[in-house]
Amino acid sequence: MTIITAVQTFDVRFPTSLSADGSDAMNKDGDYSAAYVVLRTDDPALSGYGFTFTIGRGNDLCVSAAEQRALPLVGRDVDEIVNDLGGLYRELQGDSQLRWLGPDKGVIHLALAAVMNAVWDLAARVAGKPLWRLLTDMTPEQLVEVADLRYLSDALTRDEAVALLTELAPTRGERIAELESSGYPCYTTSAGWLGYSDAKLRRLCQEAVDAGYRHIKLKVGANREDDHRRLRIAREVIGWDADLMIDANQVWDVPEAIEWVNSLAEFKPLWIEEPTSPDDVLGHAAVRRAVSPIGVASGEHGMNRVLFKQMFQAGALDFCQLDAARLGSINEILAVYLLAKKFGVPVCPHAGGVGLCELVQHLSIFDYVAVSGSLEGRVTEFVDHLHEHFVEPCIVEDGAYTLPTAPGYSAEMYEGSVAEYSFPHGSYWVSARESDDVAVVADRERLASSRVA
């Protein structure tokens, strides 16, 4: 019998704002961060790793919330947990006092994602399989048992869910073999951050084309003239056969979104991403009707399965971009994949940030093998930042994720990285305080660590 002996949490922050990595029309100066959770067991060789992703201030709130979420795990038998991952999820999610702070959204839900991501990582390690393999080895009934279908039965019943999965079960092996040979297709956002100069944009677009990418994404929405100029540069480099996507990061009201996006139609974007508030189901549906044939994509801020259910019911999305660290881990992500399958919407997960690419590769593989059985209209985000901090980083070759082989959810960070970037006492932050960057750090810390009361 193996017991969970401790939950360790870490507030890990990378100073990405210094280089404008990740800058967009809404988020000009994010410090990519992870509320990182480690589940320790009495077997020194076995731990579970998970996290949620934030962009700086408030990462401490997710860490505190994750501690509260994870505490019921201490002292539990690992086998008991991995044999009832649906029950554990419902127990943690169902804490009614914490539920009041959402429900199923914001800090407490991000924290649930961090903790359950660590639990699923642990489960895959116990099984000695990469997470995608753990999932594709589960029967349709087992998958539906762990999925969170609460509040969804008007759109998808349990029996329908089992039937959807059963249809593709006999041919899973064929699709695994196919992906082992070709990988899962991805696109890159690394080129298109708003804070980059035109020269850097042009160079990065060319590098992306040279690296085999057939899809490129650019941030838009801050200034219309800039958008035209930048999209023209991108098309000059990538040509008209490759796909160009644009991302507004929620800056517009609905009427403004429609007008602005249509003004960019000459560049033939495949999709406009996050044209307005991520909560606005009916708004997304209105935009979609008005900007066709440009597609509408959204979901990285999709707070929970009930939001996605409505997005599908309202016909609001051409592409579903669920987030592996915002939804309640595999339990809730499964529900969104099942809904997407029923409504015929391709899922193209959001990635980038800290470690999101490491997570979503497992999801996309699982989707193709067990749920959708299709690659049509599907391409998963890849951003080439911060992978060096992960013990089993994702590997992208010729514009495709290669299949992870190591046991787990690829979520483990190097202890040295965690120590260096822990906020505010990690060695990076201590030395930044002592160097010429004092003003930058002071500004960061003013809000993050001061306590008046």
Add this chain to the structure above:
Amino acid sequence: MTIITAVQTFDVRFPTSLSADGSDAMNKDGDYSAAYVVLRTDDPALSGYGFTFTIGRGNDLCVSAAEQRALPLVGRDVDEIVNDLGGLYRELQGDSQLRWLGPDKGVIHLALAAVMNAVWDLAARVAGKPLWRLLTDMTPEQLVEVADLRYLSDALTRDEAVALLTELAPTRGERIAELESSGYPCYTTSAGWLGYSDAKLRRLCQEAVDAGYRHIKLKVGANREDDHRRLRIAREVIGWDADLMIDANQVWDVPEAIEWVNSLAEFKPLWIEEPTSPDDVLGHAAVRRAVSPIGVASGEHGMNRVLFKQMFQAGALDFCQLDAARLGSINEILAVYLLAKKFGVPVCPHAGGVGLCELVQHLSIFDYVAVSGSLEGRVTEFVDHLHEHFVEPCIVEDGAYTLPTAPGYSAEMYEGSVAEYSFPHGSYWVSARESDDVAVVADRERLASSRVA
């Protein structure tokens, strides 16, 4: 010149779970709590008080988030702040790193509510007016300037908002006089908590009738037989001329909600409250179509103005129950009142909890005087718990709130109450730990204050 010198925050928790006060089908053992914020100035006679409401564990997260939200206030000139309450709200709300944790929902939004409630309390004290009077003394243009209309322009433009308010501006005085004479009508939930015995339910219904209430609300949704028996008792006591409302606190999926509510139709409920997930706009609309003439009410967990916009657009609500501590204070609440007016939906604010009645009396008065100009279909919740901790408690007579006269938002708590119930080191919690209630307290504290890492 008066300066904000400090922000004090307090984690105040009342052990309401011991008496089953507040128990419902979703929330069986809440400890009514407040993340309480005090803005101190260099004038010892001037402070601003505000809070958000939670039901226990996680209240500490709201306190920490409120500290971060409020920190930019320290050192600011009070006059500058109260003269630009829209600008201050946009500044605090717009912190892009914290925004990532929502946006506009969950812990960071509850914290924004707590801080901006304190700012509005401060503004009303500076003006020497109760908050409702501060608002009804503002011009339509001034009110629209402070309202958060972002993401709403497909449903309500700024010009429309001004026009709605201008229509009623000349006659505000008449309605103030009317309310000063009659008060604002309310209903009571004190009778109907799920954890109460039949005898207690019968006694409390009778007491409510004797106190002049014409509306009574009962919790339902845990057990169908119990619901029938309890509704029968309520109707026996209050008769068929008074209004009976029922509240399921989100326990049902949409199909189950429709079936269960229709099975209670014989008791002629005025409304079913929170029949399903509070995020489910389309689900509420489906329930509303299927249970008519029983009305649908929701909103205490309505996370932000974008959710309410869609509720109105989809025709999902007969009664809008916005919450004064969940929305982003007056700035966002104003937007919801304006939307409700445009779509013709009466607003009946959620109250109860800790201090919510103290807040919402101001909102309902303002609504009648300046926005809706109507009492039809409008009745504001009142729960007779915990008012003894407030310096200026609301006063209810003959089933109506009397108009507050003291300057501010009625949000100040007695320092002695705050000290006694501060968690975990207040005198109540210390002595509970030392008494026979050790097991109860230990269970509460296990999740709330332990730190493993």
